[in-house]
Amino acid sequence: QKEVEQDPGPLSVPEGAIVSLNCTYSNSAFQYFMWYRQYSRKGPELLMYTYSSGNKEDGRFTAQVDKSSKYISLFIRDSQPSDSATYLCAMSTYNTDKLIFGTGTRLQVFP
Amino acid sequence: DSGVTQTPKHLITATGQRVTLRCSPRSGDLSVYWYQQSLDQGLQFLIQYYNGEERAKGNILERFSAQQFPDLHSELNLSSLELGDSALYFCASSAPIRTSGSNEQFFGPGTRLTVL
Numbered sequence: 081q082k083e084v085e086q087d088p089g090p091l092s093v094p095e096g097a098i099v100s101l102n103c104t105y106s107n108s109a110f111q112y113f114m115w116y117r118q119y120s121r122k123g124p125e126l127l128m129y130t131y132s133s134g135n136k137e138d139g140r141f142t143a144q145v146d147k148s149s150k151y152i153s154l155f156i157r158d159s160q161p162s163d164s165a166t167y168l169c170a171m172s173t174y175n176t177d178k179l180i181f182g183t184g185t186r187l188q189v190f191p
Numbered sequence: 192d193s194g195v196t197q198t199p200k201h202l203i204t205a206t207g208q209r210v211t212l213r214c215s216p217r218s219g220d221l222s223v224y225w226y227q228q229s230l231d232q233g234l235q236f237l238i239q240y241y242n243g244e245e246r247a248k249g250n251i252l253e254r255f256s257a258q259q260f261p262d263l264h265s266e267l268n269l270s271s272l273e274l275g276d277s278a279l280y281f282c283a284s285s286a287p288i289r290t291s292g293s294n295e296q297f298f299g300p301g302t303r304l305t306v307l
Contacts, residue, residue: 114294124281124298126296129295172294177224177294178224180236181233184234
């Protein structure tokens with residue numbers, strides 16, 4: 081079993097929809113949670129960073145962490161065709177800096 | 192633009208050869224990380240350097256080595272290349288959790304390695 085599980089998709093939604101992306105994890109020591117966006121053949125771009133549990137909002141993006149369920153989510157409101165990309169969750173423990181990534185969910189937003 | 196630079200963008204070489212990938216971290220970041228992204232394995236952590244010293248190692252092959260120089264740039268050396276080493280190699284940089292309070296890592300554009 082992988083430490084971090086993520087549905088690979090693809091997830092196809094119409095423009096303007098609310099998108100929900102999720103990851104589950106098995107290591108209860110994870111404290112730092114991140115979401116990255118990766119366009120084809122480009123470097124991952126940091127979207128959201130959350131420490132421990134709770135919600136964080138930044139523009140159209142909201143990140144949620146539920147440590148009791150070992151579940152994290154990224155919500156995208158008013159999705160745009162430019163949001164079409166692969167979204168990667170990543171996490172790390174307090175003791176190490178290395179990131180453990182999910183496999184990524186491919187999102188397609190059609191006009 | 193994340194502020195992390197990587198060269199070259201593309202590298203095509205033959206099996207058995209050796210290549211060097213270069214990374215310059217964001218200004219002020221002391222930590223450099225190397226990750227490998229392949230279709231079947233996703234993004235995998237290889238190795239971390241902090242201020243010139245090795246800090247953590249992941250599933251890095253013995254044929255691979257890295258170093259971080261006094262000016263904080265880093266190089267990843269891949270030798271005795273095999274077909275399976277074809278992948279995207281990313282460098283990331285950050286300030287360590289214990290000094291910055293966060294583990295936000297910023298990725299470079301990557302080097303695409305093709306081994307023929």
